[in-house]
Amino acid sequence: MKKTIKLRDLDCANCAAKIENAIARLDGVTDVKVNFMSQKMILDAPDDRFDAVLAEAKKIAKKIEPDLVILA
């Protein structure tokens, strides 16, 4: 399943790249793209594990950029 997640307060392009790399290394992530310009994250993961993978991804993102607001 591929889902587009809106982000807010992603101010640092470096952080966007770091977050993308970190999430890509997660187990279960087929593909991830973090777009600093459009403030969106596109996460691709198998349907049955999607929610779990998304939760992990959010945790990592918050760790790298604690000010990041993840909408949904």
Add this chain to the structure above:
Amino acid sequence: MSKKEKKHLWRILISIALFVPGFMFHNRENISLFSGTFQAPVWGYLELPFFVIIYAIIGWDILWRSIRNISKGQVFDENFLMSVATVGAFCLGEYAEGVAVMLFYQVGEWFQSYSVSRSRRSIADLMDIRPDYANVMRNGTLVQVDPEEVLVGDIIVVKPGERIPLDGVVEEGRSALDTSALTGESVPRDVSVGENVISGCINQTGLLTIKVSKEFGQSTVAKILELVENASDKKSKSENFITRFARYYTPTVVFAAVALAILPPIVMGQPFVIWVERALIFLVVSCPCALVISIPLSFFGGIGGASKSGVLVKGSNYLEMLANTEIVVFDKTGTLTKGNFVVNEVRAQNMSEKKLVELAAYAEDYSNHPIAVSIRKAYGKKVDTSRISEIEEIAGHGVKAIIDGNEVLAGNERLMKLKNIPHENTAPGGTVVYLAVNGQYAGYILIADEIKPDSPQAILDLKAAGIKQTVMLTGDAYAVGKKVAAQLNLDKAYTEMLPADKVEQMEKLMNQRSDKGLLAFVGDGINDAPVLARADIGIAMGGLGSDAAIEAADIVIMTDEPSKIATVMKISKKTLRIVRQNIVFSLAVKGAVLVLTTFGLATMWSGVLADVGVSVIAILNAMRALNVS
């Protein structure tokens, strides 16, 4: 301005308001205004708490973030550097300096955040083709709903001045549409009953009742928006380079800073303090923010600027590649020419001209090729398909059909040769469809294709832009191809190409590329798929709503105008110029400040300027990519 930005701005303004008197107070010995008053030593003790308060107002979040990030394992970030630098200044007794640097830094940060938001918003505004509502006919009444709730087959009404929310077919009404948001074209497009309209256009004059043909997610507007937004996901080489560079740059400068703080004092016996201060400045300059933000922003701006002109670029990498294009290969029909073949001349033997056209129209009944369409148009009447008993298509040659029991052949010279039918040689000037009935030559129909009005200028512009070779590939007859090539001043033209020939010729042309040169193919969609895929850059004439073209190509020209190729190349070159300017500028300034710092010629101010100031300038410069001159 967002709430966050507003709050930030307030903190900055308050801090400045407090800092100015504080600074004057700090230098009260040198200011005659204060002579006499405030000279007692007790006032001196107030300085520290006063500046600490200002520092707290302006810098608390930086300190907090650096502590929090360290606890999460992230030590060396901007917050840490600024905290260390300014707290260090305080420890050295330079209170005003510490506050000033933090204040300066926050001002820069604010500008950076503001300009990025501004850029995002202006690009979003450019792409403000998203319709907010649709007027749907439900149970006889008109209801205003979210476009996403409208189903295929629903009837919607678009009043004058409103934006068409979904793709569909006009059921009732006639009007003129403003397509400029999608195509950059200022000339309105007339539509009436039975015509297709696409979402995103503004209805100008008349009321339109439209039957929806695609749901919102599949509509042209939604697709375009998605394409442009996601275009920046396809990173250009420059962006990839900067990301890799940044990863090595920061640790390198940090190590250099540590070395700077420790080695010279030990080796030269100088006090640590001076060198630690210099090391701190080093750290401040080490952030690669300017590059990491401004480069993607430049490409984002370039893509936005291209969309404004009616060209969809599907990736930052394609925008970058355009600048290195050496060879441009064109398809003829529909790309350089309008593809609206018109019957020019009919010459029949042993039958009336009308009969010849009739036979041709019947033979070409199943074909959607522009040639067939024009013949049917010339015929004008409806084809009675009961008279056709068999149609066989011979690829690259023509068609064989049994009409009224007679075997009719309609096709090009190759077909006549294949079937050994002697035919007359025609003077060049158009595409010729030869006809033979029952093995006997019956005559020919001459069809001419109109060259698009902007094609000649398009080729000239490309040559002026430095394209080394302009080539045309076409399945059309030699005479026609030659004529068009001459009229357009093309370097080379390959005619009578079968689809497989086109791919082969493409390969040959690909081998003619120089080291860094690239080849772009311009076609009009489906039938050019293999060639579009093989080329370095595939450019399709989008035509309003041509799904296949939008899918297959890397770059889509929404208006079908070849002249837009040169336009988007200009945008590409401009974007790359800006990117290069930013890289050179940022590295040069940072490098200079680093060198000056090593020799003690730079202060914390220059450190912050080299980081934040450079960032802001780079961002502002990046925004220039949006302007299409």
